[in-house]
Amino acid sequence: MAAPAPLLDVRGVAKSFTMHLRGGIRLPVVANVSFALHPGECVVLGGPSGVGKSSILRMVYGNYAVDAGEILVRDEGGAMRDLGAGDPRTVLALRERSIGYVSQFLRAVPRASALEVVADPLVRLGTPRETARDRAAAMLARLNLPEALFDLPPATFSGGEKQRVNIARGFLTEHPILLLDEPTASLDAANRDVVVGMIREKLRQGVAVLGIFHDEPVRQAVATRILDVSVFSARKAA
Numbered sequence: 001m002a003a004p005a006p007l008l009d010v011r012g013v014a015k016s017f018t019m020h021l022r023g024g025i026r027l028p029v030v031a032n033v034s035f036a037l038h039p040g041e042c043v044v045l046g047g048p049s050g051v052g053k054s055s056i057l058r059m060v061y062g063n064y065a066v067d068a069g070e071i072l073v074r075d076e077g078g079a080m081r082d083l084g085a086g087d088p089r090t091v092l093a094l095r096e097r098s099i100g101y102v103s104q105f106l107r108a109v110p111r112a113s114a115l116e117v118v119a120d121p122l123v124r125l126g127t128p129r130e131t132a133r134d135r136a137a138a139m140l141a142r143l144n145l146p147e148a149l150f151d152l153p154p155a156t157f158s159g160g161e162k163q164r165v166n167i168a169r170g171f172l173t174e175h176p177i178l179l180l181d182e183p184t185a186s187l188d189a190a191n192r193d194v195v196v197g198m199i200r201e202k203l204r205q206g207v208a209v210l211g212i213f214h215d216e217p218v219r220q221a222v223a224t225r226i227l228d229v230s231v232f233s234a235r236k237a238a
C-alpha cells in the first residue's frame with residue numbers, strides 16, 4: 001500500500017539571518033529541516049529556547065523566505081505547491097484555503113469589534129455576514145469571552161482575552177493545516193482546557209496541526225509527535 005500523501009512536506013530547508021546593522025554577519029539558525037505532516041497529526045516543535053522553532057513556523061507560513069529547500073503544501077486541487085519559493089500569489093492563495101495560523105499576539109484592525117475580527121476570514125471566503133457573525137459569537141462563547149466584549153474592539157482587552165479572540169479567528173475557518181504558536185500562553189487553566197478540546201476536535205476532523213507549546217500538559221494532551229528542532233540546528237555545524 002502506498003504511504004498516505006502528506007498535507008505539508010518540508011524538504012531540506014535552511015535559514016540564516018543576515019544582520020545588516022552588524023556589518024552583514026550571517027547568523028545560521030537551521031539547516032536540513034525535513035519533516036512531513038499528515039491529516040490528523042499534531043507535530044509539536046520542541047527543543048531549547050532560540051533553537052529555531054518560531055523561525056520554522058514562520059517559514060511554513062511564508063513569513064520568512066527560505067535560503068534552501070522546499071516547503072510543499074497541498075492545495076485545494078491536491079497539487080503540492082512550494083510556498084518556500086516566496087511567490088506572493090502562491091503564499092496568499094495557500095493562506096486563504098490551505099494554511100491557517102494562530103500567532104501568539106492578535107494584530108487587530110483598529111475599531112473593528114471582536115465579533116468582526118473573528119468573523120472576517122469567513123466573510124472573505126464567501127460566508128454571509130450574519131452567518132459568520134453567529135458562528136463567531138458561538139466560538140467566542142465557547143472560549144468564555146464575556147458577551148459584553150463582543151461588540152468592542154479588542155485593543156483594550158486583557159492578554160488572555162486577546163488571545164481567545166485570536167484563537168476563535170484561527171479556528172473558525174476550515175484550513176486543512178493549522179499552525180499554532182503558543183496558543184495557550186496567556187490562558188487560565190479552564191480556557192486552556194477549552195483550547196485543548198478544540199485542537200483535538202480539529203485533529204479528529206483530519207486537520208493537520210504544527211505547533212509550539214511550552215506548556216507541558218497541553219503538549220502531552222495534543223501531540224502525536226514531538227520534533228526536536230535541535231537536530232536541525234545550524235549552529236552546531238557552523
Ligand SMILES: Nc1ncnc2c1ncn2[C@@H]1O[C@H](COP(=O)(O)OP(=O)(O)OP(=O)(O)O)[C@@H](O)[C@H]1O
Nearest residue numbers: 017018027029047048049050051052053054055056
Ligand atoms: N528576524 C530575525 N532576525 C535576526 N535573528 C532572528 C530573527 N528571528 C529569529 N532570529 C534568531 O534566530 C534564532 C532562533 O529564533 P527562534 O525565535 O526561531 O527560536 P525559538 O526556538 O522559537 O525560541 P523560543 O523558544 O525562545 O521562542 C535566535 O537566535 C533568534 O535570535
